[in-house]
Structures are given as C-alpha cells and as structure tokens.
Amino acid sequence: MQAGKPVLYSYFRSSCSWRVRIALALKGIDYDILPISLIKDGGQQFTKEFKTLNPMSQVPTLKIDGIILTQSLAIIEYLEETRPTPVRLLPQDPKKRAHVRMISDLIASGIQPLQNLSVLKKVGQETQLAWAQAVINSGFGALEHVLQSTAGKYCVGNEISMADLCLVPQVANAERFKVDLSSYPTINRINKTLLTMEAFQVSHPSRQPDTPPEFQA
Amino acid sequence: MQAGKPVLYSYFRSSCSWRVRIALALKGIDYDILPISLIKDGGQQFTKEFKTLNPMSQVPTLKIDGIILTQSLAIIEYLEETRPTPVRLLPQDPKKRAHVRMISDLIASGIQPLQNLSVLKKVGQETQLAWAQAVINSGFGALEHVLQSTAGKYCVGNEISMADLCLVPQVANAERFKVDLSSYPTINRINKTLLTMEAFQVSHPSRQPDTPPEFQA
Structure with missing residues (x-):
C-alpha cells in the first residue's frame, strides 16, 4: 500500500x-x-x-x-x-500519562462498548434507553469522582490530552440518551470548555461530510 | 500515600x-x-x-x-x-507498537467488557451463555484475521508484548464459556506457546492466594 x-x-x-x-x-x-x-x-x-x-x-x-x-x-x-x-496528547510525566490513559480507558472500555449500537440492538428496543442510561450513569459517577482529583482546566491538569478526546464524544452520547448531566459538574464544565475549541468544532458530528441535513448545525 | x-x-x-x-x-x-x-x-x-x-x-x-x-x-x-x-512489553517501532495496542484494545474494549460478570448479570441467567459465546466468537473471528498478518511466534512478531498479556486471559474466558477454539488456529497456537512460560503460569487463576480449592491446579 x-x-x-x-x-x-x-x-x-x-x-x-x-x-x-x-x-x-x-x-x-x-x-x-x-x-x-x-x-x-x-x-x-x-x-x-x-x-x-x-x-x-x-x-x-x-x-x-x-x-x-x-x-x-x-x-x-x-x-x-x-x-x-x-499539540501533545500525552503529558511528559509518567504518572500524569497514566492518569490520561486511565480516564481514556474508563470511557473506551468501561462505558462506550456497553452502549454502542451493536449492543443496544441485542438488548432490544424496549429496554435499550434504560440500559444505555444505566451504563453511562454508572461510568460518569466514577469518572466524576476520578476527575475531582486529576482535573484542572481539562481532564488531567491544564493541558489538553487524549482523555479530553474521549470525554466530549461520550458526553454527546449521554445527551443523545437523555442522561441528566447535572450530577456531573466537573464533566459538564470540562466538556463545555472543550467545545469552544476549533478542533472539537470542526470534528463535531454536526459538521461531517456524511451528516444528514436534520443533524447539521 | x-x-x-x-x-x-x-x-x-x-x-x-x-x-x-x-x-x-x-x-x-x-x-x-x-x-x-x-x-x-x-x-x-x-x-x-x-x-x-x-x-x-x-x-x-x-x-x-x-x-x-x-x-x-x-x-x-x-x-x-x-x-x-x-522485558519490554511494547516494541520500539511505532507501527508495531500500534499493532500491539490495536490487538490489546480489540480485546480490552471489543470483547472483554461485553462478557464480564456485570453485563452477564444484566443479560439474565437464561441467555448469558449464548450472549458470551456470541461476543467472543465475533471478536475472535476478527482477531484471528488480524493475527494472520501480525503474528510470528507471538501476537506481534517474535517478541512478547502487551497484546499477549490480553490474549491468554481472554482465551481462558472463552474456554470457561465453552467456545469452540478450533476455528481460531492462530489464537490457539499462540495461547499454548505462552502458557508454557513461567510468568503466565505463576499468574494463572489456578495459582492465586484467593483461588478456591476446586479451581486450584
């Protein structure tokens, strides 16, 4: 190739x-x-x-x-x-790198796979909303707790990292499944800060070449 | 601390x-x-x-x-x-490192979370065996395909890596859920090779301080 x-x-x-x-x-x-x-x-x-x-x-x-x-x-x-x-997506310090990967994996292994389309199809239409909400609430409860000790402006301190790249799309999923975000003030705050950045805006689901008209910003 | x-x-x-x-x-x-x-x-x-x-x-x-x-x-x-x-668990070459992480994530995000205890509890006792088998067969089908282009003696070439640390425990889960491994000759071969190594033996579920007598080797 x-x-x-x-x-x-x-x-x-x-x-x-x-x-x-x-x-x-x-x-x-x-x-x-x-x-x-x-x-x-x-x-x-x-x-x-x-x-x-x-x-x-x-x-x-x-x-x-x-x-x-x-x-x-x-x-x-x-x-x-x-x-x-x-822009670096991992800090230099090994302990901070570990925190970034820990948060990324919490989302990428601990939340997202359990609420993706293929699982929800298997769960069945009647229970899929409640299933997705339970998975996200459980994960976000843990994540909020973790962030309280790692976060600064972003998920880990004041530098953007891979963890932030996982956070914002997962919050969008949460909103899609009507999860009440008011219990997760740190998640909510970091998400809002990140969404003001150009890299998060140009990559947004509402602005992709395959975004259907009804989902366009 | x-x-x-x-x-x-x-x-x-x-x-x-x-x-x-x-x-x-x-x-x-x-x-x-x-x-x-x-x-x-x-x-x-x-x-x-x-x-x-x-x-x-x-x-x-x-x-x-x-x-x-x-x-x-x-x-x-x-x-x-x-x-x-x-012992290094990631190769030096960035492309090989990517392959190691790709295989590790395939297992750690794509298979394991969907068949762990907490999900199976939610799925219910009657369907949990079929659910776990379907998840593992789907993942192992893909993994076998990937390994055919990355594997040597181990998952990525001839050096042990993080991918191998994910493979062996996932095969043990597959065996526990009575998945027929004969369709996955590469997975099977690498697993058997790894299980002969001391590090895989001393860490084995059958040899832990909390292993109940009926699971001891």
Missing part, C-alpha cells in the same frame, strides 16, 4: 470516530474522510470490502503511512508517537 | 487482573496481592472502602509509587514506561 494522504473511515455520529477526528484536527493533519454508514444498507461496516480493512466491522479505521489502523486509542497513540507536534 | 511495595487488588478469575499479574511477573516486580472477591458478600468491589480506591468498582487496581492506578492497560503502559527492563 502506498502512503499518501491519510484516509479516515468514519461515521458522523460514531463517538470513537469523533475521538480520532479531534486528534487529527489538533495535530493539523490533512486527511480525507470516507464515510461508512452504520445504518444504510444494513450497515456498510459489514461489507466484505470493509471487513478486509477492519475485521471487527467498526469505525474508525485509518489508512496512514502505508498501514491500516483500527481501535481509536491505538490510532491516537500512533499519531502521538509519530506526530508529537504541534 | 507512602510508596512501598506495590499492592495489587486482584480477583483470581478476573481476566483483567490476570493481564496485570503477567506484566508484574515478566518485569520481575515484587508485589503484594490483596484479593477482592467479586462474588462474596454481594461483591467486595462495591464496598465504600474499595470504591475510594476505584470508583468503577473494578479489579485490577494497583497501588504503586505513591499513586493508585486502575484500568489494566493503563497500568501496563505505566509499568512499561517506568520499568522498561528486563
């Missing part, structure tokens, strides 16, 4: 895709988006062609530097290691 | 705890285990005391260097950054 401009396989409303879109924006990496609809045609992620790129049938998937990468946090760590400037 | 000998809060059968136990063994780190039963007393992870350590009420949790860390992969990355010898 020739290494040209990176190509991101993305779905406008996928919170894991959004994490990577923020990273690409913060690092100023020019890339093309190839939209994969998780809904149209029974889910374009299940086509044979896409499965050769990502056998998990998931977005995001990134073609970059002649390789194909999947799993949003693995992609972000790769971008960090190969393109550390202009 | 004073930094003394590290303390691992662990449950013998928790696959995420096992990942960290393997890392500690490979790196030759002396530590104490403090068992947290996920079953006794309605789950010791839910006590107020434990929740102050880990608000997610999950094992593993590691006290080390004066801080408390949660999330197995964040813990392993911290051990790697602060104790790179005698």
Whole structure:
C-alpha cells in the first residue's frame, strides 16, 4: 500500500470516530474522510470490502503511512508517537500519562462498548434507553469522582490530552440518551470548555461530510 | 500515600487482573496481592472502602509509587514506561507498537467488557451463555484475521508484548464459556506457546492466594 494522504473511515455520529477526528484536527493533519454508514444498507461496516480493512466491522479505521489502523486509542497513540507536534496528547510525566490513559480507558472500555449500537440492538428496543442510561450513569459517577482529583482546566491538569478526546464524544452520547448531566459538574464544565475549541468544532458530528441535513448545525 | 511495595487488588478469575499479574511477573516486580472477591458478600468491589480506591468498582487496581492506578492497560503502559527492563512489553517501532495496542484494545474494549460478570448479570441467567459465546466468537473471528498478518511466534512478531498479556486471559474466558477454539488456529497456537512460560503460569487463576480449592491446579 502506498502512503499518501491519510484516509479516515468514519461515521458522523460514531463517538470513537469523533475521538480520532479531534486528534487529527489538533495535530493539523490533512486527511480525507470516507464515510461508512452504520445504518444504510444494513450497515456498510459489514461489507466484505470493509471487513478486509477492519475485521471487527467498526469505525474508525485509518489508512496512514502505508498501514491500516483500527481501535481509536491505538490510532491516537500512533499519531502521538509519530506526530508529537504541534499539540501533545500525552503529558511528559509518567504518572500524569497514566492518569490520561486511565480516564481514556474508563470511557473506551468501561462505558462506550456497553452502549454502542451493536449492543443496544441485542438488548432490544424496549429496554435499550434504560440500559444505555444505566451504563453511562454508572461510568460518569466514577469518572466524576476520578476527575475531582486529576482535573484542572481539562481532564488531567491544564493541558489538553487524549482523555479530553474521549470525554466530549461520550458526553454527546449521554445527551443523545437523555442522561441528566447535572450530577456531573466537573464533566459538564470540562466538556463545555472543550467545545469552544476549533478542533472539537470542526470534528463535531454536526459538521461531517456524511451528516444528514436534520443533524447539521 | 507512602510508596512501598506495590499492592495489587486482584480477583483470581478476573481476566483483567490476570493481564496485570503477567506484566508484574515478566518485569520481575515484587508485589503484594490483596484479593477482592467479586462474588462474596454481594461483591467486595462495591464496598465504600474499595470504591475510594476505584470508583468503577473494578479489579485490577494497583497501588504503586505513591499513586493508585486502575484500568489494566493503563497500568501496563505505566509499568512499561517506568520499568522498561528486563522485558519490554511494547516494541520500539511505532507501527508495531500500534499493532500491539490495536490487538490489546480489540480485546480490552471489543470483547472483554461485553462478557464480564456485570453485563452477564444484566443479560439474565437464561441467555448469558449464548450472549458470551456470541461476543467472543465475533471478536475472535476478527482477531484471528488480524493475527494472520501480525503474528510470528507471538501476537506481534517474535517478541512478547502487551497484546499477549490480553490474549491468554481472554482465551481462558472463552474456554470457561465453552467456545469452540478450533476455528481460531492462530489464537490457539499462540495461547499454548505462552502458557508454557513461567510468568503466565505463576499468574494463572489456578495459582492465586484467593483461588478456591476446586479451581486450584
């Protein structure tokens, strides 16, 4: 595979895709988006062609530097290691790095997988809203507690990090599932601060090439 | 908090705890285990005391260097950054590092959270075996495909890595849920190779201080 401009396989409303879109924006990496609809045609992620790129049938998937990468946090760590400037997504101090990864994993392993589309389909239409709310409330309760000791302006101190790239898309999911955010003042505050930044705005689900008109900002 | 000998809060059968136990063994780190039963007393992870350590009420949790860390992969990355010898758990090459993290996340975000005890409880006793099998088969199908292009003797080439620390405990879960492993020859082969190593044996669920007699090797 020739290494040209990176190509991101993305779905406008996928919170894991959004994490990577923020990273690409913060690092100023020019890339093309190839939209994969998780809904149209029974889910374009299940086509044979896409499965050769990502056998998990998931977005995001990134073609970059002649390789194909999947799993949003693995992609972000790769971008960090190969393109550390202009914005670092992990602090220099190992303990702070651990806190960033801890918060990122709390969201990426502890919340998001349990409320994603494929799980909610299995749970069934009648109970899926209550299921998603329970998962997010449980995770956000823990996250709020963690943030009270790690947060400054952002999730870990006053420097933006990978943890913030996980936070904002997860809050958007929470809002979509009508979770009351008033119990999570720190999450709420950091989310609002981050949403004022350009990298979070250009990568927002409402501003993607595959955003349907009714979801456009 | 004073930094003394590290303390691992662990449950013998928790696959995420096992990942960290393997890392500690490979790196030759002396530590104490403090068992947290996920079953006794309605789950010791839910006590107020434990929740102050880990608000997610999950094992593993590691006290080390004066801080408390949660999330197995964040813990392993911290051990790697602060104790790179005698055995490295991430390769030097950024592309290979990305493959290691991709496989680790495939298991840690894409399989394990969907078949852990708390989810199976919510799914209900009648359907939990079929649910767990479906999740593991779907993930292992993808993983087998990925490994066919990344694996050598181990998950990524011929050096042991964090991906291997995720693989073996997940295969043990698969066996517990009676998943037929014959469709996954690469997974099966790597698992068997790894299980011959001392670090995987001393950390095995059958050899922990909290292993009940009926699960002892």
